[in-house]
Amino acid sequence: MNKHWIAIAVEYLTQSLEPVPHEINELDWKSNLSPEKDRLTAHLIAFANHPNGGFLAYGIRDADARLVGVQQDDVAQIVNTLANLGRDAIEPALVIDHAVVDYRGASLLLVYIPEQTTKPVHRRGKSIEESWVRSGGTTRKASRQEIGGLMLHSRAPRWEELRASALLGSTRITELLDLSRIAELLQRQLPDDEAELMRWLCDEKMVVPDGKGYYITNFGAIAAARNLDIIKIC
Numbered sequence: 416m417n418k419h420w421i422a423i424a425v426e427y428l429t430q431s432l433e434p435v436p437h438e439i440n441e442l443d444w445k446s447n448l449s450p451e452k453d454r455l456t457a458h459l460i461a462f463a464n465h466p467n468g469g470f471l472a473y474g475i476r477d478a479d480a481r482l483v484g485v486q487q488d489d490v491a492q493i494v495n496t497l498a499n500l501g502r503d504a505i506e507p508a509l510v511i512d513h514a515v516v517d518y519r520g521a522s523l524l525l526v527y528i529p530e531q532t533t534k535p536v537h538r539r540g541k542s543i544e545e546s547w548v549r550s551g552g553t554t555r556k557a558s559r560q561e562i563g564g565l566m567l568h569s570r571a572p573r574w575e576e577l578r579a580s581a582l583l584g585s586t587r588i589t590e591l592l593d594l595s596r597i598a599e600l601l602q603r604q605l606p607d608d609e610a611e612l613m614r615w616l617c618d619e620k621m622v623v624p625d626g627k628g629y630y631i632t633n634f635g636a637i638a639a640a641r642n643l644d645i646i647k648i649c
Contacts, residue, residue: 419614419624421514424470424525428518431552436480438552440465444475446483448493454554455497456504456538461547461554462528463509463536464565469549471497473524482521490515490524497526506539507531510625529624532572535565575634576620580646582628585613591631591646592621592639 427442438444449455462469473493474485485493494513501509512527535557538545546557546565557565580591589612598605606612613629616622621635636646 418512418514418527419610419617420470420512420527421516421525422610422614424472424527425516425518427470428472428523428525432480440469440549440552441467442470442472443552443554444472444477444480446476447473447485447489448496452496452500452504456500457547457556458554459497459501459509459511459528460505460536460538461549463505463531464534464546464557465549466530468528468530470528471526473526474521475523482519482523484521485515485524493524494526501528504539506537507533508539509536512624532570534569535562575632575637576623577633578623578630579633579636580631582625582630584628585609588613588616588622588629588631591641592616592635593641594639597621597639 424442427439428444431437431439431442431444443458458471462471473489474483475481476483490513494511497511501511509528509531512529514525514527516523516525535543535546537543543562543566544557544559546562547554548557548561548565583591594605594612594616606615613622613624616629616635617624619635620632621639622629622631631640631646636643640646
């Protein structure tokens, strides 16, 4: 299944490699997994505090941005380590997503860290001053002013954003939602590409991505469900 965020990550990756390799606030590349878990935690926190989240790209050498790729065993170790840190070392807990893509002949691991609505995201068991942000393509500790700004942009999830279904694949989503009717009401044509369609549904807040699937939101259910009773048991 194509994940809606992959195209965004690849676009950011290309921006960071051309015309001269440089890291950007939305993406950080690594050759392999760092043993410094405190630093990994800081990266996850910074992206979770960043508008629209951010990405880690593994398989790119830090020194010269050479594409060295990743091995299957490395992928499992990296993903498990980051997922555990997101769950155990960060507050509120993070749920990350990942994908392995072929990029210019190299297998790269892309890790997506979504923006959190409740901010500041910080180290679990510590004060909110243990927060990090992205600035100038690097991860650094947030200042008191930046922490205040994050708090101003923090909010609890609204009812319409809450999940109305179980985790579903994109095919099941299109079966349960009357998308042609929504397209007619919005006077727009639905994307033909599955990944673009799911990205549009995410942008419209009808579904939210999570790992290998999507949840239909209360808004999506109310606006487009063919049968509300079926969605409740899915």
